Amino acid sequence: MTKSDYWMVDEMPETYRITSTKILDWMPLGVIMQTPRPLLMESVDVAVIGSGIAGLFLAVRCAKAGLKVAVITKKEISTSSTNWAQGGIAGVLDTENKESLEMHVKDTLECGGGHCDEDIVRSVVNEAADRINDLVKHGVKFDIGSEGEYDLNREGGHSDNRILHAKDRTGAEIERALTEDANAKIDDNFKILENWMAVDLIQKEYGDIRKGVSGVWCLDPSGLVHTLPATNVVLATGGSGMLYKRTTNPVVATGDGVAMAKRTGVDVRDMEFFQFHPTAIGLDSEGTFLITEALRGHGAILMTISEYEEWKNDGKSNNPDDLSYMHNYSSLGSLGTRDVVARATDAEMKKSGDKNVFLVTEHLDAESLVTEFPTITEKLEAYGIKMGFDAIPVTPAAHYMVGGVAVNYEGRTKSKGHIINNLYAIGEVACTGLHGANRLASNSLLEAVVYSNRAAEDIINNIDLGQKNRINSTPMWRADDLDVLIEHAPLRTDLEALRVTMSSDVGIVKSYTRLQRAKRRIQHISDEVEMIWKSCKPTQDLVELRNLIDVAKLVVRGSISRDKNVGLHYNKDLEN
Numbered sequence: 001m002t003k004s005d006y007w008m009v010d011e012m013p014e015t016y017r018i019t020s021t022k023i024l025d026w027m028p029l030g031v032i033m034q035t036p037r038p039l040l041m042e043s044v045d046v047a048v049i050g051s052g053i054a055g056l057f058l059a060v061r062c063a064k065a066g067l068k069v070a071v072i073t074k075k076e077i078s079t080s081s082t083n084w085a086q087g088g089i090a091g092v093l094d095t096e097n098k099e100s101l102e103m104h105v106k107d108t109l110e111c112g113g114g115h116c117d118e119d120i121v122r123s124v125v126n127e128a129a130d131r132i133n134d135l136v137k138h139g140v141k142f143d144i145g146s147e148g149e150y151d152l153n154r155e156g157g158h159s160d161n162r163i164l165h166a167k168d169r170t171g172a173e174i175e176r177a178l179t180e181d182a183n184a185k186i187d188d189n190f191k192i193l194e195n196w197m198a199v200d201l202i203q204k205e206y207g208d209i210r211k212g213v214s215g216v217w218c219l220d221p222s223g224l225v226h227t228l229p230a231t232n233v234v235l236a237t238g239g240s241g242m243l244y245k246r247t248t249n250p251v252v253a254t255g256d257g258v259a260m261a262k263r264t265g266v267d268v269r270d271m272e273f274f275q276f277h278p279t280a281i282g283l284d285s286e287g288t289f290l291i292t293e294a295l296r297g298h299g300a301i302l303m304t305i306s307e308y309e310e311w312k313n314d315g316k317s318n319n320p321d322d323l324s325y326m327h328n329y330s331s332l333g334s335l336g337t338r339d340v341v342a343r344a345t346d347a348e349m350k351k352s353g354d355k356n357v358f359l360v361t362e363h364l365d366a367e368s369l370v371t372e373f374p375t376i377t378e379k380l381e382a383y384g385i386k387m388g389f390d391a392i393p394v395t396p397a398a399h400y401m402v403g404g405v406a407v408n409y410e411g412r413t414k415s416k417g418h419i420i421n422n423l424y425a426i427g428e429v430a431c432t433g434l435h436g437a438n439r440l441a442s443n444s445l446l447e448a449v450v451y452s453n454r455a456a457e458d459i460i461n462n463i464d465l466g467q468k469n470r471i472n473s474t475p476m477w478r479a480d481d482l483d484v485l486i487e488h489a490p491l492r493t494d495l496e497a498l499r500v501t502m503s504s505d506v507g508i509v510k511s512y513t514r515l516q517r518a519k520r521r522i523q524h525i526s527d528e529v530e531m532i533w534k535s536c537k538p539t540q541d542l543v544e545l546r547n548l549i550d551v552a553k554l555v556v557r558g559s560i561s562r563d564k565n566v567g568l569h570y571n572k573d574l575e576n
Helices: 053-064 098-111 118-138 170-185 256-263 305-313 338-352 366-372 374-382 443-462 465-470 489-505 512-535 540-561
Strands: 006-008 031-033 044-049 069-073 190-194 197-203 213-219 225-235 274-281 301-303 357-360 392-401 404-406 412-415 418-425
Touching (some): 053 069, 053 170, 053 190, 069 225, 098 118, 170 443, 197 225, 197 256, 225 256, 225 443, 256 404, 256 540, 301 305, 305 357, 338 357, 338 392, 418 443, 489 540, 512 540
Parallel strands (some): 044 069, 044 225, 069 190, 225 418
Antiparallel strands (some): 006 031, 197 213, 213 225, 274 392, 301 357, 357 392, 412 418
16 A cells, blocks of 8 residues: 555545554555545554553564554553553562562562462562663653652552652653653654554454464544454553443543453453452542552551541541551551452441541641642642641542453463463453452552563564465455444443442442342343444444443353452352
């Protein structure tokens, strides 16, 4: 395809635009296609689905190695979960300090409830220093303390200060550095398709995913599905927090990677372990934002409303920690692990009937809080809450999908235990064995960069350059005889029903009765949506709802089959 096959925007405005920040010379920025028809796009060496830290880190590495890379991202890059990450990245920088390394391993294993792969835990912890240094080389600016060393935070479940951060917007800082690095140093080998969406994986041999994949079907901003042939495909799609009514995730977190993988026969595991962050803002508003765990590491204390009133009536003369309900649930008090804190808070709210508990900061230095947590300070002030002076209403919210696509050491996916050589999963979409039954705070960004590096190296060292000549026959998406979906209202109703069901019946505390009810309700929603899917051309809303339904089924199935309470999975019928 040559440039003569395209028209400039001002020459033919009635046709549709390809939305992208940086695209190859065969699809230059500001150019639109002559005919609004699905395309067999030029093949790439690596197709990366998702643009968080995992996807961008790998994409940059592969493109710098001379490979052609396409990044497919549903919204703008800044919409990823990475960009929303406040806390930081955990890691021991002094590789000679064996005691500190061992403590990081121990904390991770304890948090994981005996469900971690210890070999994976040790390998990730020992690789942390190198990968964090890679981020610094990419231009990430972590906070420096008064003595010229990195300012290290401590969060729930950690026995030591080992979390590097950039104030309370670490994710945004990492995303900024990686995006700038990509745009500044990479040209012809790299393209980012913003506002495009992966619909499904294309198998080399339909029905046998063990033979590998040959590309991705992609939905463009105008609603057409194009075929992108690829020698390697990398799932970096993040989590599925939109399963729940209250979530700290962005709206793009709809479980796309897990759903696409499962539909092709890829192994998915541990989906019953869904982490609820204990301290999301607890206001009656549409937006839910995270109050980072680092604030509790800084000294903030969790209290019920009645405990706070008692402390306030006593003139705030005592340490608020003395009254905190958290000491009834954990020896670490407000710094307990997320599963313990979330369940404790849920239990206290159910006992009292309150809609939230309080995170108390009045006993701390207000100026220091504003300096350390500027993003949270700004967010709270928009709601009339002043850090260091007012109690912060908080409640648990869906935060992190611990389970996901099963992968090996290099991030390659599996099907019935068989390694799939050219399909990878990295970041939150993957289940590596690091987190076990519960993720330790700030281990997720570490896992993302470690596995992105491993997968990138594996692709670079093993790419089959001859594969390009064998994927020209990649099948096109067939939808010519399908109707255009006009009415989206039923989809929104079904989405609301799905999220209410998951929140009510498959939340922090489960039971067999509620899980079975959820299973029936989700199947009913699935049947309705499947009829629409078979009769209409895909839209982003339809594809996302279909994916969420597939993921919801996996969470319910895993929860029913898990016969022991461990980590994030808590079934009250298994209490004794």
